[in-house]
Amino acid sequence: MAGDDVLFVSLDSCRFDTFFKAHQAGFLPNLAGVGVLHRAQSPSYFTYGSHAAFWMGFTPGVVASTEPWLNPKAGKLFRMAFSGSQGRDGEGFRLEGANMIEGFRRNGYRTIGSASVDWFNPATDTGAVLGAPFERFHFSGNTWSLSNQLAWIATELALTPLAQPVFCFLNVGETHVPYWHEGASWERWPSPCVPFGGSYCDAAESARRQRICLEWVDRQIGPLLQRFCDGTVLVCADHGDCWGEDGLWEHGISHPATLTVPLMLRVRGVSVRAPNPPNFSSRLRSLVSQLLRRP
Numbered sequence: 001m002a003g004d005d006v007l008f009v010s011l012d013s014c015r016f017d018t019f020f021k022a023h024q025a026g027f028l029p030n031l032a033g034v035g036v037l038h039r040a041q042s043p044s045y046f047t048y049g050s051h052a053a054f055w056m057g058f059t060p061g062v063v064a065s066t067e068p069w070l071n072p073k074a075g076k077l078f079r080m081a082f083s084g085s086q087g088r089d090g091e092g093f094r095l096e097g098a099n100m101i102e103g104f105r106r107n108g109y110r111t112i113g114s115a116s117v118d119w120f121n122p123a124t125d126t127g128a129v130l131g132a133p134f135e136r137f138h139f140s141g142n143t144w145s146l147s148n149q150l151a152w153i154a155t156e157l158a159l160t161p162l163a164q165p166v167f168c169f170l171n172v173g174e175t176h177v178p179y180w181h182e183g184a185s186w187e188r189w190p191s192p193c194v195p196f197g198g199s200y201c202d203a204a205e206s207a208r209r210q211r212i213c214l215e216w217v218d219r220q221i222g223p224l225l226q227r228f229c230d231g232t233v234l235v236c237a238d239h240g241d242c243w244g245e246d247g248l249w250e251h252g253i254s255h256p257a258t259l260t261v262p263l264m265l266r267v268r269g270v271s272v273r274a275p276n277p278p279n280f281s282s283r284l285r286s287l288v289s290q291l292l293r294r295p
Contacts, residue, residue, distance in 0.1 A: 002228070002229075002230040002231055003230050003231055003268050003269065004165040004231065004268075005165055005166045005167075005168070005228050005230075005231035005232070006093070006104070006109075006165075006166070006167045006168065006228075006231060006232045006233075006234075007168045007169075007170070007224070007225070007227075007228040007231065007232070007233045007234070008054070008167070008168070008169045008170070008233075008234050009169075009170045009172065009221070009233070009234070009235045009236070010050075010051070010054070010169075010170070010171045010172065010236060010237065010238045011172045011175045011214065011217070011235070011236070011237045011238075011262070012047060012116065012117055012143070012171055012172055012173050012175055012176040012237070012238055013175050013176040013177065013210075013237065013238070013239060013240060013241050013251060014175040014210065014214060014237035014240065014261070014262060015207075015210065015237070015240035015241060015243075015257065015260075015261075016039055016040075016237070016240060016260045016261055016262050017207075018175070018207065018210045018211050018214055019037065019214065019237070019262035020037065020039075020262070021211065022211050022214055022215055022218075023037050023262075027215045027218070028214070028215065028218045029218065030218045030219070030221055030222040030225055031218050031221070031225070031235060031264065033225065033229075034225065034233050034235050034264040034265070034266050034271070035233075035264050035265060035266045035271025035272060035273070036264065036271055036272070036273045036274070037262060037263075037264055038062050038070060038262070038263040038264070038265070038274065039062065039260065039262070039263075040060035040061055040062050040063075040070075040236065040260070040261055040262070040263035041060060041061055041062075041063050041259050041260060041261070042060045042236075042237065042238060042239050042240075042258075042259050042260075042261045043058045043059075043060070043061075044238070044239060045239045045251055045252060045253060045254050045255070045258040045259055046119075046238075046239060046251055046252045047117050047119040047120075047171075047238050047239070048119040048126070048129075048130065050238035050239055051119070051130050051171075051238060052129075052130070054100075054238075055099035055100055055101060055130070055133070056080055056099060056100070057072060057076040057077070057078040057079050057080050057095075057100055058072050058076070059072055059076075059077065059078070059234060059236065059263075060236045060237075060261050060263045061073060062263070062274065065274055067272075067274060067275065068092070069092065069265060069267065069272055070263075070265070070272060070274060075092065076092060077092045077093065077232075077234070077265070077267065078092065078093050078095060078100045078103075079092055079093065079094055079095065080095055080096070080097070080099070080100060080103060081094075081095070081096045081097075091267070091268075092267075093107075093232075095107065098133070099133050101113070101133035101134055101167065101169075102133045104167040105133070105135060107165075108164065108165065109164070109165045109166060109167045110135055110136075110156075110160045110161075110164050110165070110166050110167070111133070111134045111135045111136070111166075111167045111169075112134060112135065112136045112137070112138075112153065112156045112157070112160075112166065112167075112168050112169070113131060113134040113136075113137045113138070113168070113169035113170070113171075114137070114138040114139075114140065114149040114152055114153055114169070114170055114171065115130070115131065115137075115138075115139055115140070115169075115170075115171035115173075116139075116140045116141075116142065116143045116144075116145060116146075116149065116171050116172065116173025116176070117143060117171065117173055117176055120139050120171060121139055121141075122137070122139055127139075134169070136156050138152045138153075140173065142173065143173025143174060143176045143177075143178075143180075144173060144174055144180050144181055144182060144188070145173070145182075146172060146173070146174055146181070146182070146217060146220055146221075147182060147220065149170065149172075150170075150220060150221070150223075150224060153168060153170065153224065154223075154224075157227065168224075168228070170224070171238075172217055172221075174213040174214075174216065174217050175210055175213050175214055175217065175237070177191045177193050177194070177241070177250060178190075178191035178192075178193075178209075179191070179192065179193070179206060179209035179210045179212075179213050180209070180213065181212075181213045181216045181217070184209075184212070184213075184216075186209065192205040192206045192209060193206045193241055193243060193249055193250055194249060194250060195249055195250045195252070196249060197244070197247070197249045198249075201243075201244065201249055203243035203244045206241070206243045207243065210241075229269065230268070230269045231268065231269065232266065232267050232268055233264075233265070233266045234263075234264070234265050234266075235262070235263070235264040235265075236261055236262060236263045236264070237261035237262055238261070239251050239258045239259065239261065240257050240258045240259070240260060240261055241257065241258065242255050242257045242258060243257070245257050
C-alpha cells in the first residue's frame with residue numbers, strides 16, 4: 001500500500017531562511033529528495049494554532065499560487081467533508097470526520113504520530129487535543145529526542161499489517177528553541193532566543209544553531225523519508241521565529257518571520273512543482289508593440 005501511505009513532517013519553528021540556506025548549500029540531501037522547496041505562509045504563528053489548522057486541511061500555502069495543494073485556498077490536498085469553499089482538489093484525499101486524522105482512520109488507515117513540543121503533551125487538557133485523534137500517539141517530552149521518536153515510529157510501522165495504509169505524523173523539536181540536538185557542541189541552555197529579548201539573545205547564534213540542528217535532523221530522517229518515497233510526503237514548518245526583527249523575539253506573534261515557512265510536497269511519489277511563471281517581459285513588449293502600431 002506504499003502509494004497510499006502518507007507522511008506529514010512539521011519542523012517546529014524552522015524559519016524559511018534557515019531551510020533555504022541549508023538547502024541551497026546542499027546540506028539537506030534527504031529532505032531535498034522530497035521535492036521542490038516552496039516559500040509558503042503558515043496558517044498561524046504558534047504550534048497549536050498551526051496544527052489545529054493542519055488537521056482541517058489548511059496546510060501552509062504559497063500565497064501567489066493558484067495551484068491546488070500548493071495553495072489550500074485553490075484546492076486542499078487533505079479535504080474534509082466541509083472545510084471552507086470547494087476548491088480544485090483533483091486527486092487529493094477526501095476525508096470525513098472531526099479532523100483529517102479521524103478521516104484517515106475512517107478510510108482504513110493506521111494513524112500514528114509522534115510530537116515533541118508541549119502543545120502535544122497528553123498530560124494537559126490543551127495538549128491532549130492535538131494527539132487524541134491518533135490510533136497510536138507518542139509524546140517525547142522535550143524538543144531534543146528525535147532519535148527516540150524515530151525509533152518509536154519504526155516500531156509502530158513494523159507492527160502495521162502490510163496491506164494497511166499508514167498516516168504518519170512527526171513533529172520535530174530540534175529546530176525549536178533552544179536549538180539543540182543530541183550530541184551538539186554547545187550547551188542546551190541558555191537559549192539564544194527568548195521572548196522579549198534579553199542579554200543572551202543573539203540573532204546570528206540563533207541562525208547558526210537552528211541551521212546546524214536542521215542539518216542534523218536531515219541526517220537522521222533519511223530512512224523514514226525513504227519508507228514513504230512512493231507515497232505522499234508533506235514537509236513544512238508550523239511557524240518560524242523572530243530574531244530581533246522589529247524588536248521581536250521567538251514566536252507566538254504575528255510577523256513575516258513567524259509566518260513564512262518552508263514547504264516541500266510529494267503526492268503519490270511525484271514532487272509537486274509550481275508551474276512556470278508567465279514571461280511578463282515578452283508579454284509587455286508585445287503589448288507595447290501593439291500600442292505603437294495603433295493609429
